[in-house]
Amino acid sequence: MTDSVTMRKGWIQAFIAILIFLGINQVMGRYAASVLDVHPIIYSCVAFNSCALVLILNGGRGSLAKETMRSVDTWLYGIILMFSYIIGMLLFSYISATQGTILQKVSVLLGLLASWFFFARKPDIFQIIGTIIITAGVILVAISVESDNKGIIYLLALLYGVFQLARIFTAELHRPHAKAAKNNNDPKAKSRVIGFVMFIVSTLFLALTFLVALAQELQTTPIKNLPTFDDFMNPGTIFAGFIAGILIVAPSRLLEFSSTNIIKAENFTTVTALSFISTVFWEHISAPLTGLSIKGISNIDIIAGALITVGGLLIALTRKYKKQDRKNEFLEVETQKIDMIDDSRNIIANSLEHFNHDLKKVASALDVPSEVIKHIMNDKNKTLAFKDSKFKKIARNYRVHIAQADSLTGLLNRSGFLTELRAAVSESDNLSLFYLDLNKFKPVNDTYGHKAGDFVLQEIGKRLNNLFPHKALTTRLGGDEFCVLLLNTTKQQALDKIELIKQAIEEPILYQDNILNIETSVGLANYPTDTKEPEELLDLADSSMYKEKDER
Amino acid sequence: MTIEDRRKDSGFDEQHAYKSFNLKQQIDIERRADNLERLIEVQQQKKVYYLTLGFCIFLNVLLLSLGFIGLGG
Numbered sequence: 001m002t003d004s005v006t007m008r009k010g011w012i013q014a015f016i017a018i019l020i021f022l023g024i025n026q027v028m029g030r031y032a033a034s035v036l037d038v039h040p041i042i043y044s045c046v047a048f049n050s051c052a053l054v055l056i057l058n059g060g061r062g063s064l065a066k067e068t069m070r071s072v073d074t075w076l077y078g079i080i081l082m083f084s085y086i087i088g089m090l091l092f093s094y095i096s097a098t099q100g101t102i103l104q105k106v107s108v109l110l111g112l113l114a115s116w117f118f119f120a121r122k123p124d125i126f127q128i129i130g131t132i133i134i135t136a137g138v139i140l141v142a143i144s145v146e147s148d149n150k151g152i153i154y155l156l157a158l159l160y161g162v163f164q165l166a167r168i169f170t171a172e173l174h175r176p177h178a179k180a181a182k183n184n185n186d187p188k189a190k191s192r193v194i195g196f197v198m199f200i201v202s203t204l205f206l207a208l209t210f211l212v213a214l215a216q217e218l219q220t221t222p223i224k225n226l227p228t229f230d231d232f233m234n235p236g237t238i239f240a241g242f243i244a245g246i247l248i249v250a251p252s253r254l255l256e257f258s259s260t261n262i263i264k265a266e267n268f269t270t271v272t273a274l275s276f277i278s279t280v281f282w283e284h285i286s287a288p289l290t291g292l293s294i295k296g297i298s299n300i301d302i303i304a305g306a307l308i309t310v311g312g313l314l315i316a317l318t319r320k321y322k323k324q325d326r327k328n329e330f331l332e333v334e335t336q337k338i339d340m341i342d343d344s345r346n347i348i349a350n351s352l353e354h355f356n357h358d359l360k361k362v363a364s365a366l367d368v369p370s371e372v373i374k375h376i377m378n379d380k381n382k383t384l385a386f387k388d389s390k391f392k393k394i395a396r397n398y399r400v401h402i403a404q405a406d407s408l409t410g411l412l413n414r415s416g417f418l419t420e421l422r423a424a425v426s427e428s429d430n431l432s433l434f435y436l437d438l439n440k441f442k443p444v445n446d447t448y449g450h451k452a453g454d455f456v457l458q459e460i461g462k463r464l465n466n467l468f469p470h471k472a473l474t475t476r477l478g479g480d481e482f483c484v485l486l487l488n489t490t491k492q493q494a495l496d497k498i499e500l501i502k503q504a505i506e507e508p509i510l511y512q513d514n515i516l517n518i519e520t521s522v523g524l525a526n527y528p529t530d531t532k533e534p535e536e537l538l539d540l541a542d543s544s545m546y547k548e549k550d551e552r
Numbered sequence: 553m554t555i556e557d558r559r560k561d562s563g564f565d566e567q568h569a570y571k572s573f574n575l576k577q578q579i580d581i582e583r584r585a586d587n588l589e590r591l592i593e594v595q596q597q598k599k600v601y602y603l604t605l606g607f608c609i610f611l612n613v614l615l616l617s618l619g620f621i622g623l624g625g
Contacts (some may be wrong), residue, residue, distance in 0.1 A: 064597075150623055199607075199608050240624070
């Protein structure tokens with residue numbers, strides 16, 4: 001998947017998480033509290049538990065279970081979520097839910113500052129303007145708050161914003177999730193990892209709630225609003241929480257982790273600025289069913305909500321459609337490390353040569369964006385080099401896909417093959433090497449031209465590669481000579497394969513309405529039957545092939 | 553094909569190993585050191601998975617039971 005497609009996916013996930021799931025979640029929470037009379041803490045405990053269960057079941061058995069349970073990131077996320085929830089509860093006990101929702105958007109400003117100072121992600125002009133608009137909305141509500149405890153409210157709103165931001169950053173930086181996101185072989189790994197995270201969250205919540213209920217039980221007069229054991233037996237709380245966990249919290253958490261991993265925490269926080277309008281929308285839509293009303297919202301709340309929405313949209317949309325220049329991610333200006341500059345330039349120059357100046361192929365082989373390659377190519381002052389953190393991977397890609405690869409067929413070249421042969425000896429007890437020399441190839445070149453010859457070599461390379469896809473190393477040594485090294489194969493087993501190889505090569509090749517017939521001579525040598533020296537394998541197989549050629 | 557690719561093609565299918573019910577038997581007969589390590593890793597991951605899943609089911613059943621008790625009372 002290309003970078004832009006992935007980014008678009010990340011933004012769409014953020015919008016769905018906030019505009020759909022967060023909005024519905026807020027309405028569901030309000031409905032449960034005001035109509036079903038549920039206890040909010042126990043409701044959340046049950047929701048987190050059922051969310052964990054459905055994600056773990058969906059994830060199934062697989063890797064990263066152990067790592068997630070042991071990861072400090074997981075426990076940190078759980079503790080932060082728990083604290084942000086408690087602070088949120090305290091905040092909402094002083095002011096209305098709408099005002100609380102607006103005040104906590106101070107997290108957008110904090111997010112911008114944190115990403116700038118701690119992660120060196122410099123904001124652009126739209127991000128700064130959008131954040132100023134959002135902050136204006138927050139200040140408007142903060143001034144309009146009528147309470148004797150303004151100081152406490154401001155402190156709680158600030159803390160709530162800090163914890164919300166910390167939660168989103170922890171989701172972005174969660175290491176097991178980042179690993180799961182990269183593992184294409186295991187698409188359910190993300191669900192599994194987030195299931196385990198939510199399990200930790202729910203267990204922490206439940207343990208805390210249980211301790212509070214126990215303390216309440218020991219008191220002669222229990223404190224109002226804190227949970228008691230009776231609240232655990234409120235069917236409305238349990239069943240509403242159970243359903244909300246499966247239908248709302250589970251997809252919401254999956255989207256939050258996945259999106260923050262792609263678009264980064266500060267951008268996700270910006271999209272959360274749209275939660276105000278999302279909540280109002282869903283409350284309005286569901287009013288006939290839930291009986292909830294939005295009439296309690298004051299004019300100042302509406303103006304502040306509108307400011308926050310405009311600011312959030314301005315940042316989100318300009319960031320979403322901003323052209324991604326990944327120069328800074330891959331390159332740095334160097335004046336001291338001349339070797340690094342030379343190595344970087346050589347890798348690009350050789351790669352372009354190898355792929356006949358096809359930029360897309362070079363970008364794909366090195367796993368470097370095309371624009372980064374262009375920056376190096378156009379660097380007349382010779383000051384740009386790959387960053388240390390990227391160089392190792394790029395150098396490896398260069399070695400495997402370019403330095404050790406045959407540019408015509410994509411198979412290993414002689415040097416790459418010899419390296420792999422030496423490594424194979426230490427790993428495999430039995431190796432069989434086939435040495436192939438094509439017959440009737442020269443007439444093809446002479447009659448139909450070099451393009452036809454190249455086509456034939458590419459076609460034969462493909463056929464050999466497909467013949468033993470999981471246990472062979474295939475190479476073009478040069479000209480019309482190929483080698484196939486079969487791992488863990490005895491000489492007797494290998495003798496049976498010779499006919500197979502010949503059949504694959506001798507199958508007619510169609511080139512521009514012409515049928516080309518190619519044949520091959522095959523030589524075979526086995527390690528350790530014929531020699532105990534891996535280097536000799538190639539010579540022995542070569543001699544064996546010439547013997548067969550002479551007998552033809 | 554690189555050394556890492558070859559390791560992947562060593563006949564060891566991790567996804568299949570997670571689904572296997574006779575992992576212990578496979579561990580006993582495994583000869584290759586790197587495969588053995590990976591089989592033991594799979595066994596540990598499965599253990600953590602089942603323990604967590606079991607505890608999670610227990611908590612959910614407990615909470616739902618309390619809800620049903622409340623419904624009856």
